[in-house]
Amino acid sequence: MADQKYIGYHFKVSPLQPAVDILIAELAEVGFESFVEEEDGLSAYIQKSDWQEDILRDIQILKAGTFDIRYTFEDIEQVNWNETWEKNFKPIVVDDICAVRAPFHEKFNTKYDIVIEPKMSFGTGHHETTHMMIQHILKNDFTDKTVLDMGCGTAVLAILAEIKGAKALDAIDIDNWCYENSLENVERNNCKNISVYEGDASLLKGRSYNIILANINRNILLQDIETYVKSLSKNGILILSGFYNDDIPKIQAACEAHLLKFQEKLERNQWVSLKFLN
Numbered sequence: 001m002a003d004q005k006y007i008g009y010h011f012k013v014s015p016l017q018p019a020v021d022i023l024i025a026e027l028a029e030v031g032f033e034s035f036v037e038e039e040d041g042l043s044a045y046i047q048k049s050d051w052q053e054d055i056l057r058d059i060q061i062l063k064a065g066t067f068d069i070r071y072t073f074e075d076i077e078q079v080n081w082n083e084t085w086e087k088n089f090k091p092i093v094v095d096d097i098c099a100v101r102a103p104f105h106e107k108f109n110t111k112y113d114i115v116i117e118p119k120m121s122f123g124t125g126h127h128e129t130t131h132m133m134i135q136h137i138l139k140n141d142f143t144d145k146t147v148l149d150m151g152c153g154t155a156v157l158a159i160l161a162e163i164k165g166a167k168a169l170d171a172i173d174i175d176n177w178c179y180e181n182s183l184e185n186v187e188r189n190n191c192k193n194i195s196v197y198e199g200d201a202s203l204l205k206g207r208s209y210n211i212i213l214a215n216i217n218r219n220i221l222l223q224d225i226e227t228y229v230k231s232l233s234k235n236g237i238l239i240l241s242g243f244y245n246d247d248i249p250k251i252q253a254a255c256e257a258h259l260l261k262f263q264e265k266l267e268r269n270q271w272v273s274l275k276f277l278n
Contacts, residue, residue, distance in 0.1 A: 005048040009073045013041040017270070018244065019067040025217070026059045028175075041069075045076070094134045100156060103188070112138075112163055116154050116185050129241040132266040132273035133157050133215050136239045140211070142166045148209045148231065150224075151216035151242075155182035155196065161213070162191045169194045172203055201227040211237045215273075218243040222254055229258040232278045241273035248272060 009032075013019045020042050024035050031050045036043045046055065056062060062069055091101035091108065099108035103115055130153075137157060143165035149158035152171035162169055171182050171194055179198035186194045197203055201224040212228050214221060221240055228238055238260060243251060245267065251274060252262055260276040267273075 006045045006076045007048055007051045007073055008076045009044045009046075009071050010038075011041045011044070011069055011071045014068045016041070019061060019069065021217075022061045023059070023069070026061060030055055030058060033177075048075070092131070094131060095138060097138055098134055098160060100134070112160060114156060114159055114163070115188050116156055116159075117181075117188065128268040128271040129215050129273065130156065132268050132271070133213060133239065133241050134160060135266055136264075136273060136275060137161055137164060137213070140237065140239075142211065145210040146208065146233075148172070148204070148207075148212045148214075150201070150212065150214040150228070151220070152182050152196070153178050153215075155185050155194065157213050157215070158182075158194050159185060159189045159191055161211070162193050163189075166211075167193060170207065170209075171196045172199060174198070174200050200224075204228070204231045207231050208233050209236065211239070213239050215241045218247045218251065222250060225251075225254045226258060229255075229260065229278070234278060236278040238276045238278065239273065240276070241271070243272065244270055245272055248274070 011023060013023065020037060023042055024044070027035070027044050032044045032046045034045045061067065089102050091099060091105045093099045093108060093110060097110055098112040098114065099110040100114045100116055101108065102117055107113055134157070137160050142161050145166045147158065147161045147166045147169040149155060149161070149169065149171040152158055152173045155171045158169045158171040171186070173179050173182065176198060179196060182196045186196060204227055209231055210233050212232055214228060221242065232238055238255070240251060255262070255276045260278060262274065263277050264275040265272060
């Protein structure tokens with residue numbers, strides 16, 4: 001990204017979660033295009049040409065009163081996002097088996113090596129939910145499977161699933177930026193079996209998968225679980241994340257209402273991921 005003029009907002013947030021995740025989602029909706037999570041909150045950036053004085057008018061979490069959120073903002077005359085990414089995006093290794101890194105990082109001596117150039121801080125593997133989804137993929141057999149990566153972000157999950165032997169994969173995200181970034185990352189990792197689509201669960205009509213991966217927020221999961229089940233083949237696997245321990249009863253009840261059988265739970269810093277069998 002070329003140097004451009006930006007407005008930077010600096011939010012102090014207490015407690016941090018799930019407030020920071022909600023704040024990122026709501027700010028992205030009104031045009032903020034880069035986010036850096038801090039120890040005490042979040043910094044968010046929007047191009048000055050897209051900014052207006054009441055830009056936070058529709059940010060509901062600021063009005064909810066559930067969290068203590070305070071902010072300041074400032075003009076940032078020049079931001080070189082390539083330099084910002086290189087400074088802030090650190091490579092990760094999951095279970096000593098799978099590395100997720102940027103093109104400017106040295107290659108790791110791991111069984112799986114995925115190169116991701118994120119644009120919006122989505123799906124780099126650093127977030128607890130993505131980390132757990134990668135763990136699930138590492139533990140399960142994807143050989144010759146048909147796979148859906150729903151809410152794909154950077155498509156890191158679809159990429160790993162193909163590397164592990166999946167024969168046909170769909171990666172879907174409603175966000176245009178994620179759609180474009182997924183296309184780039186699929187090509188960057190020399191994947192041949194992944195089709196990327198921009199849209200929501202309505203695209204699943206008439207499609208069938210052996211394994212469905214859905215790392216999305218709780219409300220979208222609850223809304224779409226029925227659609228996922230209709231697209232899940234006999235003896236298929238549904239792996240979900242994007243919610244907290246307290247959300248498990250609702251998620252599990254929705255899955256079991258459609259005759260899915262709970263099999264496994266992973267937990268990381270209060271975030272959870274659940275595996276169900278059809």
